[in-house]
Amino acid sequence: MQKQIKLINRPQGTPTNNDFEIVNLPIGEATEGEVLLRTLYISVDPYLRGRMNDTKSYIPPFKLNEAISSGVVAQVVESKSLLFNKGDVVLGSLPWQEYSVANEKAVRLIDHSIAPASAYLSVLGMTGLTAYFGLLDIGKPKEGETVVVSGAAGAVGSIVGQIAKIKGAHVVGIAGSEEKVKFLIDELGFDAAINYKTQDVAKALSEACPNGIDVYFENVGGEISDAVFPLLNNFARIPVCGAISSYNNEQADVGPRVQGHLIKTSSLMQGFTVGHYSSRFSDGAKDLAIWLKEGKLKYEETITEGFEHTIDAFLDLFQGSNLGKALVKVAEIETETSAVE
Amino acid sequence: MQKQIKLINRPQGTPTNNDFEIVNLPIGEATEGEVLLRTLYISVDPYLRGRMNDTKSYIPPFKLNEAISSGVVAQVVESKSLLFNKGDVVLGSLPWQEYSVANEKAVRLIDHSIAPASAYLSVLGMTGLTAYFGLLDIGKPKEGETVVVSGAAGAVGSIVGQIAKIKGAHVVGIAGSEEKVKFLIDELGFDAAINYKTQDVAKALSEACPNGIDVYFENVGGEISDAVFPLLNNFARIPVCGAISSYNNEQADVGPRVQGHLIKTSSLMQGFTVGHYSSRFSDGAKDLAIWLKEGKLKYEETITEGFEHTIDAFLDLFQGSNLGKALVKVAEIETETSAVE
Numbered sequence: 001m002q003k004q005i006k007l008i009n010r011p012q013g014t015p016t017n018n019d020f021e022i023v024n025l026p027i028g029e030a031t032e033g034e035v036l037l038r039t040l041y042i043s044v045d046p047y048l049r050g051r052m053n054d055t056k057s058y059i060p061p062f063k064l065n066e067a068i069s070s071g072v073v074a075q076v077v078e079s080k081s082l083l084f085n086k087g088d089v090v091l092g093s094l095p096w097q098e099y100s101v102a103n104e105k106a107v108r109l110i111d112h113s114i115a116p117a118s119a120y121l122s123v124l125g126m127t128g129l130t131a132y133f134g135l136l137d138i139g140k141p142k143e144g145e146t147v148v149v150s151g152a153a154g155a156v157g158s159i160v161g162q163i164a165k166i167k168g169a170h171v172v173g174i175a176g177s178e179e180k181v182k183f184l185i186d187e188l189g190f191d192a193a194i195n196y197k198t199q200d201v202a203k204a205l206s207e208a209c210p211n212g213i214d215v216y217f218e219n220v221g222g223e224i225s226d227a228v229f230p231l232l233n234n235f236a237r238i239p240v241c242g243a244i245s246s247y248n249n250e251q252a253d254v255g256p257r258v259q260g261h262l263i264k265t266s267s268l269m270q271g272f273t274v275g276h277y278s279s280r281f282s283d284g285a286k287d288l289a290i291w292l293k294e295g296k297l298k299y300e301e302t303i304t305e306g307f308e309h310t311i312d313a314f315l316d317l318f319q320g321s322n323l324g325k326a327l328v329k330v331a332e333i334e335t336e337t338s339a340v341e
Numbered sequence: 342m343q344k345q346i347k348l349i350n351r352p353q354g355t356p357t358n359n360d361f362e363i364v365n366l367p368i369g370e371a372t373e374g375e376v377l378l379r380t381l382y383i384s385v386d387p388y389l390r391g392r393m394n395d396t397k398s399y400i401p402p403f404k405l406n407e408a409i410s411s412g413v414v415a416q417v418v419e420s421k422s423l424l425f426n427k428g429d430v431v432l433g434s435l436p437w438q439e440y441s442v443a444n445e446k447a448v449r450l451i452d453h454s455i456a457p458a459s460a461y462l463s464v465l466g467m468t469g470l471t472a473y474f475g476l477l478d479i480g481k482p483k484e485g486e487t488v489v490v491s492g493a494a495g496a497v498g499s500i501v502g503q504i505a506k507i508k509g510a511h512v513v514g515i516a517g518s519e520e521k522v523k524f525l526i527d528e529l530g531f532d533a534a535i536n537y538k539t540q541d542v543a544k545a546l547s548e549a550c551p552n553g554i555d556v557y558f559e560n561v562g563g564e565i566s567d568a569v570f571p572l573l574n575n576f577a578r579i580p581v582c583g584a585i586s587s588y589n590n591e592q593a594d595v596g597p598r599v600q601g602h603l604i605k606t607s608s609l610m611q612g613f614t615v616g617h618y619s620s621r622f623s624d625g626a627k628d629l630a631i632w633l634k635e636g637k638l639k640y641e642e643t644i645t646e647g648f649e650h651t652i653d654a655f656l657d658l659f660q661g662s663n664l665g666k667a668l669v670k671v672a673e674i675e676t677e678t679s680a681v682e
Contacts, residue, residue, distance in 0.1 A: 057605045221600040243600040257594045259562040259584040262612030264398045269610045271603030
């Protein structure tokens with residue numbers, strides 16, 4: 001038997017443990033064209049909150065009383081596919097289970113000799129690609145411009161700021177603790193960072209951005225973002241990636257309307273989902289891997305150990321406690337040697 | 342002597358007559374490279390309200406105790422320029438005066454044999470070009486898509502809706518009276534129109550847009566626009582041209598934040614100013630003139646007679662009383678015959 005995590009209630013406001021259930025079920029068997037996989041790492045992401053509501057969005061909602069799914073790195077335990085061998089490490093969108101049976105087309109091989117397997121759920125995965133395409137395709141930072149990123153110490157934000165530095169921008173991060181502020185400046189090379197919990201964001205931003213703001217990479221929404229709009233330069237660009245501050249709102253999220261700022265500055269604000277760039281994923285992944293190898297890109301992971309703590313790791317996202325990408329480690333990779341032993 | 346209109350106070354909230362003064366001053370004389378002009382038509386526009394505040398925007402604020410200026414059609418009374426002859430009708434950004442002396446480079450000749458001179462301040466002028474570039478460059482309506490325009494019976498909105506029809510879209514207008522609603526449907530060929538003063542905009546919009554909204558041309562902001570966001574289709578485009586509902590606000594304009602909608606639908610929202618498209622004005626003007634000639638584009642003007650009523654015509658904009666372009670007629674064109682007489 002193995003464990004699975006189901007959604008049993010549509011959360012009202014902030015999700016709680018009561019919205020989920022851990023159940024036991026048989027491991028299952030692979031048939032022709034399928035592989036049996038052992039889960040190694042599970043990605044927990046803020047956007048999953050949206051899928052827990054029964055509302056139209058860019059991906060369908062999770063069904064009640066079925067398993068949650070997200071990005072998962074797993075290892076092939078048994079292969080009935082010509083494409084995979086036992087021991088291969090693969091990536092796919094898979095259910096929150098200790099083991100899964102997947103069609104060979106639903107997963108792809110990853111090379112964990114270039115980077116640890118977990119990196120394919122963070123800097124080399126959807127997270128890194130989200131930062132890459134949102135910043136470069138919509139934000140289009142030019143050398144010397146000022147880029148502000150909210151949720152800056154988070155999975156996407158920490159990569160956004162570093163890519164902006166690679167492109168020669170003046171980079172300012174907004175985050176929620178002194179530890180994160182220090183991390184952004186000392187470890188990731190941000191030019192400035194603001195602690196929104198202790199500082200007056202509007203004042204701190206105007207000091208950190210003496211030349212105004214050309215790109216604002218939006219991860220959080222809410223009051224933090226409100227402070228950005230009055231500082232926009234002409235032709236500013238705002239990739240809208242997330243609005244985590246509002247995901248658990250039960251009431252309408254209300255704030256200053258943005259139209260006036262957009263008109264005054266001829267600025268652009270664009271929502272996006274990394275999936276739209278799928279035809280260019282390999283280009284993005286190549287650049288990210290090069291920057292990683294060259295040491296220009298660092299990444300941080302907050303890894304929770306144990307399948308049974310997956311829900312906690314997800315709930316922690318809304319406390320802002322993670323630094324970099326939040327992952328759950330379910331099992332160790334078995335090397336061929338260890339598998340043989 | 343002639344009359345001039347000065348800004349004497351920065352309006353607090355809605356402007357009043359007390360913010361302006363009509364003064365007398367000498368007519369002036371043209372020197373080398375200049376023309377003396379008699380004002381024929383003055384354009385009164387909502388965006389002028391923004392220039393009455395002392396705040397940074399895409400054009401500098403008006404100075405206190407100096408003349409207001411805007412688009413003006415005028416006739417050459419005396420020419421000290423090789424480029425213009427007496428009797429020529431020209432267009433320029435000129436002060437609110439009965440006569441102006443202008444450098445030959447500050448005005449351009451218009452051909453009032455193709456369309457009445459006033460049309461160069463409306464459908465063939467900045468108004469038409471604003472509709473043209475905002476809709477086609479940012480909105481990019483495709484055949485069969487749904488285009489919603491607010492301020493639909495106004496100067497820009499009425500042109501936007503007709504261009505959207507030319508492009509094969511399903512067009513829905515939002516306006517503020519039964520007369521305007523009737524005008525949009527019966528005269529301009531809109532598919533539907535909503536009276537925001539008597540109808541529940543959210544409900545009426547969802548009925549008028551059974552396939553959702555692909556393009557929202559934003560002229561008004563505020564609660565009317567709030568109703569649009571929940572109906573956006575994936576990859577919707579929102580050219581943000583104006584937000585007249587907020588121009589006279591003394592307090593922050595507050596409403597539902599838009600980030601969540603933009604993310605869910607991967608939509609784009611972009612502020613713009615027609616000036617950015619100046620290198621392509623001749624292309625736009627050509628298309629507009631062709632559509633006008635072909636009878637595909639109609640235009641309406643609300644003309645106030647008499648220079649001394651210019652301020653009233655401007656203040657009326659914020660009452661929503663104009664249908665189509667609001668203009669002030671200051672003087673008749675003198676034809677060569679009448680000039681000779």
